[in-house]
């Protein structure tokens with residue numbers, strides 16, 4: 001079960017799992033009274049000290065559950081926030097996670113809620129420092145708001161620097177790896193580029209974006225972007241805080257959707273990822289579906305079926321390198337479809353333009369007549385436009 005995997009990633013030891021299907025969640029306690037009694041009994045029997053809910057709880061529900069169970073209560077969002085906090089490595093990711101945490105905690109800073117959660121370390125206690133009493137609470141709230149303002153300002157500054165870097169990169173075609181967490185995005189990046197991106201069998205191993213140059217067989221250079229993975233019910237605060245990281249993805253010309261085809265719920269995960277891409281407003285891009293981890297499949301018949309249902313797809317095993325050639329040639333194919341081609345007459349004196357064309361475009365033919373060259377080339381739309389502008393400058 002996914003929640004179990006998340007809880008374990010956060011360092012919890014899962015002693016019992018309870019399920020309830022309700023037409024609508026109970027307003028006061030999410031679960032119904034009968035299930036609540038069962039929960040209390042399970043807590044007694046297993047000596048659990050933490051209860052994690054797969055739903056998101058309102059501050060009121062959290063308070064009620066805390067009073068009724070006298071145990072720490074953690075909901076899905078705060079659990080994911082906690083994992084992000086543990087895994088954030090870069091300064092930016094740390095700021096982004098802290099901002100999301102502060103915004104999550106602010107409406108939940110109540111005396112009752114902090115009463116128990118203050119006592120032990122561990123999951124759900126990584127929020128702001130809290131103290132007892134209403135006055136203290138006001139002081140805390142003010143401190144949290146101040147911190148939120150500070151974090152926003154810091155992140156704005158980083159965002160500006162990122163903008164500058166993005167401008168430098170704008171003449172490259174970009175391919176972004178997207179997909180459910182743990183699908184193998186970072187492993188694929190390593191397979192394709194010999195990069196040393198952090199890979200681990202845990203959820204949300206990657207929290208920032210890594211960019212590497214990928215050189216394809218026609219010596220075309222593209223940028224490959226690896227970034228944070230998606231999950232069902234990704235907390236909204238997180239999506240908002242990570243927007244600038246995700247913007248790298250929004251910039252991409254092609255999306256490589258990595259799917260762990262050995263996961264029993266991979267079809268659902270595909271739907272979740274497509275949904276989030278839609279929410280981020282980046283669903284219209286050329287999309288290559290990469291069915292990864294095929295080495296773990298017992299039934300290869302599934303692949304034939306998938307190949308029919310997903311015409312633009314490849315099958316890979318990032319750990320063994322299987323499918324690498326097919327993936328590269330598929331990428332090349334898609335990239336060349338989005339390219340524009342043209343022919344220009346360029347004087348030999350326009351050395352800057354010629355150098356630029358050789359570096360950023362694919363020059364397919366060059367014919368010299370005296371001191372001018374007729375250059376036939378193809379390039380990404382951005383590069384094509386830049387070349388045309390430069391050529392106009394040369395003629396004038």
Ligand SMILES: Nc1nc2c(ncn2[C@@H]2O[C@H](COP(=O)(O)OP(=O)(O)OP(=O)(O)O)[C@@H](O)[C@H]2O)c(=O)[nH]1
Pocket residue numbers: 179180181182183184185186187188198199200201202203204205206207227228229230292293294295296316317318319320
């Ligand atoms: N058997 C097998 N394992 C794989 C394959 N690709 C990746 N893995 C493993 O799956 C786990 C997750 O891989 P990552 O590359 O970290 O996945 P990710 O999509 O970057 O995950 P997040 O960064 O957490 O979103 C690691 O233990 C990898 O070794 C594969 O093709 N076959």
Ligand SMILES: [Mg+2]
Pocket residue numbers: 185186187198199205206227
């Ligand atoms: Mg990763």
